[in-house]
Amino acid sequence: MPRKKDIVFIGLGFFLSLFYLAIAFHVASLWPKTSDQAGYFEAGLAVLHGNWRLHGWMLTAPDFWTSDIVVTALLGGIWRLLGHPANSPALMMLQPALLWTGLVASAFFLTFQRLKTAKSRIGAGIFLLATLGVPLFRSPMAYFITLSAIHIGTLIYSLWALHWADRALSGNKRCIFLCSSTILIGTIGDPLLEYTATLAILCAVIFSQNRFNLNKILLALSVISATIVAKLLLTLNAATGGFTTEAAENRFASWSDLGTNLSTTTRDFLLVFGADPSGRLIGQSIPELLRFSLVIFSVSAIIFVARNWWRKRCVDFASLLVFTTLLNICALAVSTRIALDGNSIASARYLFPTWVCCACLIALCWANNRGAVFLAFLALSATIIADKRDIPHHSTGILTADDSVLLEYLEQKAPSIGIGSWWGSVNFTAASLDRLHVIPGMHDAQGFIHPFYHIQQRFDWSEFNGKSFFVLLPHPEETFTKADILHSFGPPAETHTIGKYDVFIYANTHPAIETH
Numbered sequence: 001m002p003r004k005k006d007i008v009f010i011g012l013g014f015f016l017s018l019f020y021l022a023i024a025f026h027v028a029s030l031w032p033k034t035s036d037q038a039g040y041f042e043a044g045l046a047v048l049h050g051n052w053r054l055h056g057w058m059l060t061a062p063d064f065w066t067s068d069i070v071v072t073a074l075l076g077g078i079w080r081l082l083g084h085p086a087n088s089p090a091l092m093m094l095q096p097a098l099l100w101t102g103l104v105a106s107a108f109f110l111t112f113q114r115l116k117t118a119k120s121r122i123g124a125g126i127f128l129l130a131t132l133g134v135p136l137f138r139s140p141m142a143y144f145i146t147l148s149a150i151h152i153g154t155l156i157y158s159l160w161a162l163h164w165a166d167r168a169l170s171g172n173k174r175c176i177f178l179c180s181s182t183i184l185i186g187t188i189g190d191p192l193l194e195y196t197a198t199l200a201i202l203c204a205v206i207f208s209q210n211r212f213n214l215n216k217i218l219l220a221l222s223v224i225s226a227t228i229v230a231k232l233l234l235t236l237n238a239a240t241g242g243f244t245t246e247a248a249e250n251r252f253a254s255w256s257d258l259g260t261n262l263s264t265t266t267r268d269f270l271l272v273f274g275a276d277p278s279g280r281l282i283g284q285s286i287p288e289l290l291r292f293s294l295v296i297f298s299v300s301a302i303i304f305v306a307r308n309w310w311r312k313r314c315v316d317f318a319s320l321l322v323f324t325t326l327l328n329i330c331a332l333a334v335s336t337r338i339a340l341d342g343n344s345i346a347s348a349r350y351l352f353p354t355w356v357c358c359a360c361l362i363a364l365c366w367a368n369n370r371g372a373v374f375l376a377f378l379a380l381s382a383t384i385i386a387d388k389r390d391i392p393h394h395s396t397g398i399l400t401a402d403d404s405v406l407l408e409y410l411e412q413k414a415p416s417i418g419i420g421s422w423w424g425s426v427n428f429t430a431a432s433l434d435r436l437h438v439i440p441g442m443h444d445a446q447g448f449i450h451p452f453y454h455i456q457q458r459f460d461w462s463e464f465n466g467k468s469f470f471v472l473l474p475h476p477e478e479t480f481t482k483a484d485i486l487h488s489f490g491p492p493a494e495t496h497t498i499g500k501y502d503v504f505i506y507a508n509t510h511p512a513i514e515t516h
Helices: 004-029 035-048 068-079 090-112 118-133 142-146 153-168 172-187 195-204 214-239 255-273 285-311 317-334 337-342 344-366 372-389 401-413 428-432 482-489
Strands: 057-060 415-422 437-444 449-450 471-474 496-497 501-508
Touching: 004 090, 004 415, 004 471, 035 057, 035 068, 035 090, 035 428, 068 090, 090 118, 090 142, 090 153, 090 214, 090 344, 118 344, 118 372, 142 172, 153 172, 153 195, 153 214, 153 344, 172 195, 172 214, 195 214, 195 317, 255 285, 255 317, 255 337, 255 344, 285 317, 285 344, 285 372, 285 437, 317 337, 317 344, 344 372, 401 428, 401 496, 401 501, 428 437, 449 482
Parallel strands: 415 437, 415 471
Antiparallel strands: 437 449, 471 501, 496 501
């Protein structure tokens, strides 16, 4: 029988999670959504409608099939049972809010499991809120948490896999199965779990004391097997007509790029903590400077845990978090990921595992230090004040205000199918509740526009033959130009300018479109 105190603790945690979810939903509603998120939202709806293996779909290398897509399908089903359309744009705000709440709640629960006194849990709670629960939203990458398909579900799998691994290494054989099952399901959706769970667990086992302990051998074999089976299932799914994924380039950075990579990785580390004051006046950088103390606490926690592990070679949850953190940082610093993404804001999302692990490490190592807790409380207070001032005060929906004007025009006066750049295509489809079908296009070296297969079901331009359609050209131009449009489809019947877009209307009498 569970103790009364445990029931109260669980009930309070559930109530606070719902309260946090409501706040997260509001925050997620304040930023427009991308075509990447809309694409995965549409994939979730396809799963809901029975295409659970996503036949004919092209997804990214992290396919998010077992995280974002399945959550969207479940939410859509529940929403439909409640009498609302399953493709409601509100779900594009609820889905990332739900995953983020799940991540924060997991961090709290797994940390509190390892702290027994009320004092230490209060201190840990302040650290977790300051570091993870309340991001500094004026940091240029913080709004990423309001989007889906940004690895948040993967981080939930990772934390729980490390938790079960810790329990398994303590002698609980049942947790070996739970750990490997978590890794199997998570790796199907995102290869990032190979670094943030599988490799971290293997390193901890290999370099631990008494590595030939039966539990450790079974754990190592089970996580390796889970990763291999996940890869085999993905291959089998693609070979038998399920979704396929884009090839992911895994390559070491060139020697000449290592200096830039180290500099960018350092800045990314500050960015995920909201502790980068670059370019700000000193007097306006108080939140960043206070949050920099969290960076110092995290580095000291990593050193403290690593030194203890080196001396005792005893694996626990904290040392698994350190292995994950170091592997994550090294993987970003020595790979071509930074060069491919081009800037710190884009590449910082790859350090989300480090951010989450460090939040738990700080809470575990500094929870009983009054001075550290007080600094964390100051950082939390400054962050809340800054967020209240800086975040948008009103939602524009899943589109920007300008794009909403264009959507209204398209729904009233344009054909129901058309072509747009990647950044102005699938998000219009989702915002229109699928009344419009806007297909992304990309030009080639010869100036022809081709379908852009990216988080999409496969299609070709023959769908437009005998039908009226439109082409959206944003300014500045993105994935094709006006010359490409004229070269590919000929002169339009009408041209209109709506905000930053030129809208080219083609009548149903246009010549058949050739595939090049």
